[in-house]
Amino acid sequence: MTTDTSPTVPEEHHGEVERLRAHVCALHTELTRWNLVTWTSGNVSARVPGADLMVIKPSGVSYEDLSPEDMVVCDLDGRVVEGRHKPSSDTAAHAHVYRARPDVGGVAHTHSPYATAWAARGEAIPCAITAMADEFGGDIPVGPFALIGGDDIGRGVVATLDGHRSPAVLMRGHGVFTVGANARAAVKAAVMCEDVAHTIHIARQGGPLHRLPQEHIDALHDRYQNVYGQ
Numbered sequence: 001m002t003t004d005t006s007p008t009v010p011e012e013h014h015g016e017v018e019r020l021r022a023h024v025c026a027l028h029t030e031l032t033r034w035n036l037v038t039w040t041s042g043n044v045s046a047r048v049p050g051a052d053l054m055v056i057k058p059s060g061v062s063y064e065d066l067s068p069e070d071m072v073v074c075d076l077d078g079r080v081v082e083g084r085h086k087p088s089s090d091t092a093a094h095a096h097v098y099r100a101r102p103d104v105g106g107v108a109h110t111h112s113p114y115a116t117a118w119a120a121r122g123e124a125i126p127c128a129i130t131a132m133a134d135e136f137g138g139d140i141p142v143g144p145f146a147l148i149g150g151d152d153i154g155r156g157v158v159a160t161l162d163g164h165r166s167p168a169v170l171m172r173g174h175g176v177f178t179v180g181a182n183a184r185a186a187v188k189a190a191v192m193c194e195d196v197a198h199t200i201h202i203a204r205q206g207g208p209l210h211r212l213p214q215e216h217i218d219a220l221h222d223r224y225q226n227v228y229g230q
């Protein structure tokens, strides 16, 4: 008799997995809404709290065709646990981030044009405006070029963000990876990353950039992260 060892979603996580399938699917509409992706590029995932599982986009499926049922449940070694499609090409990268960073609940990846142009140059985006201090707490760093499919991208994301307040990293020659306490926060970081990449690009066309003083960056980041909003 053979014992089926394929991983499954534990009963106690079924409800959360269904909620996250709908939530992660809905977050993908934010990538197209803010023009952060082209065709089927980009992806979003969410960690399943209390389980070594994540919910991620299926690979190469058109955004307009995505449904909650299309989202793929994988374990944190990148193996499919539940899903009718192959998971994203970046599943290993997302899984590595979740394994290495217990504080991360969501990961997003885009090819947003201005931020990806900075990544193509291998140039960090200098913190020259308050919006960068607020969301990123400093410059947006550049991570190493890495081929797609294995652990290399995830390793590069984790290593580059280590010691950084930024939730975004520009992976050299590739695009943006962002992390957050949840998937919505990761997507927000991707939206804001493209916004500031565009603004700083325009600013630099007109003359030299002036990085904000570190003490102002610290004060702005603290206010935004701990006081701003409701």
Ligand SMILES: O=C(CO)[C@@H](O)[C@@H](O)COP(=O)(O)O
Pocket: 040, 041, 042, 043, 057, 058, 059, 060, 061, 087, 088, 089, 090, 109, 148
């Ligand atoms: O850039 C890459 C891989 O990092 C693209 O293939 C990616 O944006 C989209 O791939 P998936 O459709 O998620 O498999």
